[in-house]
Amino acid sequence: MADEQKTRISVEIFGQTYKMVGTESSTHMRLVASMVDDKMREISSRNPNLDIPKIAVLTAINSVHDYVKLQEKVQLMEEELNKLKG
Amino acid sequence: MADEQKTRISVEIFGQTYKMVGTESSTHMRLVASMVDDKMREISSRNPNLDIPKIAVLTAINSVHDYVKLQEKVQLMEEELNKLKG
Numbered sequence: 121m122a123d124e125q126k127t128r129i130s131v132e133i134f135g136q137t138y139k140m141v142g143t144e145s146s147t148h149m150r151l152v153a154s155m156v157d158d159k160m161r162e163i164s165s166r167n168p169n170l171d172i173p174k175i176a177v178l179t180a181i182n183s184v185h186d187y188v189k190l191q192e193k194v195q196l197m198e199e200e201l202n203k204l205k206g
Numbered sequence: 207m208a209d210e211q212k213t214r215i216s217v218e219i220f221g222q223t224y225k226m227v228g229t230e231s232s233t234h235m236r237l238v239a240s241m242v243d244d245k246m247r248e249i250s251s252r253n254p255n256l257d258i259p260k261i262a263v264l265t266a267i268n269s270v271h272d273y274v275k276l277q278e279k280v281q282l283m284e285e286e287l288n289k290l291k292g
Contacts, residue, residue, distance in 0.1 A: 133263055140267070152274055156266045176262030177219055180242045181226070183269035188238055190276050197283045204290040 134160040134172065159183065220246040220258065245269065 127146050131138050131153035140149050159179045164170060170178070213232050217224050217239035226235050245265045250256060256264070 133267075136259075136263070138260075138263065138267075142271075144271075148271075148274065152267055152270045155270045155274070156263065159266070159270075160263075173222075173259045173262055174224075176259055176266055177222070177224065177242065177246075180245070180262055180265040180269055181219075181224075181238055183266055183273055184238045184241045184245075185228075185230075185234075187269055187273045187276060188234065188241070190273060190280065194276065194280060194283070197280065197287065201283065201287060201290070204287070 133157045134164075134175070156183075219243045220250075220261070242269075 126141055126143060127149060128139065128141050129146050129149055131140055131150060133153055133156050138153070140153065142149055156179060159182055160175050163178050163182070164175050167175075167178075212227055212229060213235060214225065214227050215232050215235055217226055217236060219239055219242050224239070226239065228235055242265060245268055246261050249264050249268070250261050253261075253264075
């Protein structure tokens with residue numbers, strides 16, 4: 121993909137500015153950034169003594185957990201679809 | 207859920223030890239931790255100048271992006287399932 125087709129935006133996550141570059145729409149990228157920001161604020165408010173690296177790693181753990189659970193759901197749905205399609 | 211039914215493990219992510227507590231199996235929790243560790247190492251090797259908080263936030267962004275894309279797939283599959291079921 122040509123470089124000029126990439127989306128470049130600045131987002132604020134947990135008080136820090138990040139430059140994001142990607143092939144997705146800016147809407148998708150802003151949604152992702154705001155979900156990460158929300159998760160970090162949630163984890164931080166539940167554990168006020170954690171430093172930023174720990175909050176960020178816990179946010180990553182949390183997100184990968186959600187991903188793995190959703191992947192399990194996809195697998196079940198794929199099996200169901202295959203059965204229905206015969 | 208009673209406290210004694212919770213899984214408590216120590217995992218190493220990017221050279222740091224984290225205590226994880228959850229209601230999932232230790233296998234699931236170790237898988238999640240190792241996926242986060244892999245992602246952090248991958249991002250760090252592509253951007254050797256980044257510090258740990260930035261690597262962790264980028265890992266979280268990466269994971270949430272994967273989650274949102276998978277969620278879009280789930281939505282399409284749900285529509286297909288509903289059609290097939292009439």
